[in-house]
Amino acid sequence: MDAVLENAWLIPLLPLMTAGLLALFGKFLKEPLAGWIAFLSVGASFLLSVAAWIGVTDEEHETFTKKVFDWIPAGGFDISLGYRVDPLTVVMLFLITGVGALIHLYAIGYMHGDPNLSRFFFFLNLFVGSMLILVMANNFLVLFIGWELVGACSYLLIGFWYTDMQKSVAAKKAFVTNRVGDFGLLAGMMFLFSYFGTLDFDTIFRTAPSVLSGDNAWVATAVALLLFVGVAGKSAQIPLFVWLPDAMAGPTPVSALIHAATMVTAGVYLIVRSNVLFALSDIASIVVVLVGIGTALFAALIAIGQYNIKKVLAYSTVSQLGYMVAAAGIGARGDASGYVAAQFHVLTHGFFKALLFLCAGAVIHAMHDEEDMRKMGGLAKKLPVTYATYTVGLLAISGIPPFAGFFSKDAILAALFESGEWWGQLAWAIGLVTAFLTAAYMFRQWFMVFHGPPRWDAGVTPHEAPLTMTAPLVILAAFSFTGGFALDVPELNSLLHDWLHPVFGVVGGENLAGAAVEFDGTVMALMLGSVVAAVSGVGAGWFFWHRTSGEDRATMLEKLGPLPRVVREKFYVDQTVEKVVQKPGYALTGALATADQEGIDRVVMGLGGGTKRVGEWLRKGQSGYVRAYASVIAISVGLLAGYAFARGGF
């Protein structure tokens, strides 16, 4: 299968070429055609991914890397562009092209009638191609290129309906937050480059344990923390998570593909990929685990108070990403295999969250673009396919065995508990509470949307979505059911674990994949704990939101006193961020501008009442500014001369 791997660059190229085609000739492609072309290109990439998978299997899990060309080879640099196919890449390829293809199919139905359809598919295909570049990178630079491109696509798609002011604001929020993350990633890359002289994955991960030991041990911590800033931006962790819920302003297929199943897991992928770097630093691990699990709990609490059907899912995504990050952070401590658990949850979450979002899209579609759950209810009979598939997704995310989410979430909790570290076990306890909350808010949504008396606006006549939309739902539901036990079950099945094993680095003679989980008393107790948490969450959801009638159910939270209000107001996070970060930011830049252009002018002319008059008089002649500028030069020269005397003396 060498030929397949040699030509694996086609996998990202197909969607990218289609994107180019749509960009150039989109105008001439009539409505469904643009969508079908886009869908077929992603489908073809999926088939190639299958071939790549077989290729990697044949070479006995060997890593295949290929340099495409030397980019900046002169002098001290060694930067080349190349790709890498290994078991981890293959897993991500399946997720991106598989789920991606289904969502493209769904979007053909969902975006029906949009005047900018070909532009939409252009962005969507560009995204898929960029995401594939990200996961197929063989060095940090290529990964960074993909990382930036997916960010740009996300930005473009959130603001797709840019006539809507709110959506364009959401797009900007996403952009600003992600720049903070990118800064961390870039700075981490700079460190790596200066210590390793290359950004190549193979070299860095192989030599890291020896290069970053002794006096250089702090570098591992610095690099891991800087990379984690990037992770926090992309994977929406505290405090950079604020953009993700607002990103739901984009079309629903975008939310499903980019902001639930694939792009936001790029951060988790980065940690798993750089497992060696994170494993070398305890401090970084503690930070990652606690931030991750904190995010999980925090977002789950916020989700309970939301009324917008997509916002609930958005906060739920943030929460689930928190789980993944925590698992990736705990890594290989104890006997655990946190990296595998994290990647496992990336997969299962990709299935069920994409499913839930697409179901939400079908509901919104049926309700004529209504997103407020207080105006839904009683949709079970009207939308039977959506209802059934949503229920599968619901059971999966709530962690009810034998659905997919149960196994992956249990693997994460087990990894946290069995790490043997206090912070791991603390995270486990928080994770258990979060599991309870997850089941509760998801069942709340289920009851509010599908059960109880209808609370629809007048004139709304819900109808089931067309086949292009329901077929992806059914397929994703099948994966959400089987995706867990088919991949990894303690003792019985270690498919994913064995598959990913060769991806991990070796630190201190031990492979970071950890041992495959064996079934013993602890594991059984932990599983039982997870199930109890999930089931009681379901009970709570039922207790609070099933028995009461429609209106009461909706206003239930407000009657419970101030705490739920705090929860519904998202702990005032948005307001606080605005006050603490954005306003001072504007104030600072504003102040600097004033200082630069006017303040100094004033200082020069002297403070007091006459300043303004003198300033205005000078403004007429326009020469006052020049004098002010000259004064700045003179003052600076004075300072520099002071420096010269201080250094040299006379």
Add this chain to the structure above:
Amino acid sequence: MNIHAAADIPTSPADYSAIAPELAMLGTGLVLLLMIALKRFKNDSWYAAIAAFGTLFSAGWAIALWNAVESGEVGDDHVRFAFSGMVVADGFGAFLSVLICLAVLLGILLSDVYLRHENAGKAEYYILLLFSAAGMQFMVISNNLVMMFISLELLSVCLYILSAWHRDRSDSQEAGLKYLLLGAFSSAFLLYGIAFLYGATGTTNLVGFEQYFAENVLFSSGMVLLGMVLVVVGLCFKVAAVPFHMWAPDVYQGAPMPVVAFMAAGAKVAGFAGLWRVLEVGLSAYELDWQPLLWAIAAITMLVGSVLAIVQTDVKRMMAYSSIAHAGFILTGLVAANEEGVRGALFYLVAYTIMVMGAFAVISLVARRGEQDTSLEDYRGLSRREPLLAGILAFLLFAMAGIPGTSGFVAKFAVFGGLAGAERWVLIVVGTLASVLSAFFYLRLVVYMFMEGLPLEAKTPTLSRLPVPGVSAVVLAVTVFFTLQLGVLPEGLLDIAGRATLFAG
């Protein structure tokens, strides 16, 4: 660092081949001057064409000089002094000389379009442009502070007049006057600094400094350092480094667009070359003293330029602050003071020259007659009206922001690589922060063009299509091509720049 040690200063001959590119540039200017006296062409484009050919001729000489340096024909160390050590023929000078020719050539093409549709055409414009370019070229080969000062004045005086060229726009007059006043002010500091250095060492020759410091031990270096600081001030003014940048936004906003583009690129090249020659050749003995100075200037220049660009609402003003920020990035290459850093700075200068010329070509077209439409609002929904122009400008802005795949990224990467080699971590972090900040305002403009709809209350509801003259199309094609080419295949230029760093000989 002992660079030109083998020099034979006093007896170096009047070697015209060493200044052939400059002579070609000046000569073309004189030919134009004569032509005006004898006969006037009806169509000003003829003058542009002659100026362009002269520039190509000059570039040809510079390339020939480069080849001579490369092949070792000029001397044992790939260096030859001429005119009593006033000028030097080496790779560094030849490289930048070619770059200046490129800036002039693109500047002429932009000017031709601009002058015709502003009706401000005069052959004298091109004469000033060529003389200014000759000043820049002399500057990059100067080996003597007096020579350097005269070159700087030649280039500056021409630029002052060019800034005020547009007689119908009071902004332009204002820009010229401000530039003149502040430029004269800073030149005084430069001259004062030269006097101090002469007082301390008894020479104004850069290689002479080096020899003097190698042979003598000074009781106190205060006088040298004061001279150094003042020279740095004078040159930093030309590259618009903070805190000597305050003229730039006003002048950029007022001066005619092609002049701004030419000034942004050319003056930066000249100022940078002057700094590097003075500091690395003349004052290499004081490296530990000037490095912290440049470090601080580079850091605040990057930050102030990036931060203040964010609050601008006028595109020309924004480009001025962007130019300031770029000056900071280029200076980091000097702070590193190693081969990678200087190579990065040289690469950066080439990349920046190309990017800024292309960007101004678009801005000039969008602004229309009289440079009216330069506010951010005028770019709202540009992609609807002019998808191709908007796409080109977006690409060039991406390059300026340093997005991978463009020359801007490789340039930043290259200077930071030099800093990493010199273990200047803090400056790397500051630089990364500044480049992240600067992405805001570049991309904000892109957002205005692509994501914001047409203005709610458009000034002119039905804006006509923008005519794109053939000459502008050539400039755009060239700049986009090279920005992409240097981003994807930077090896060739990096290699050449590496041989032009002054370290090679």
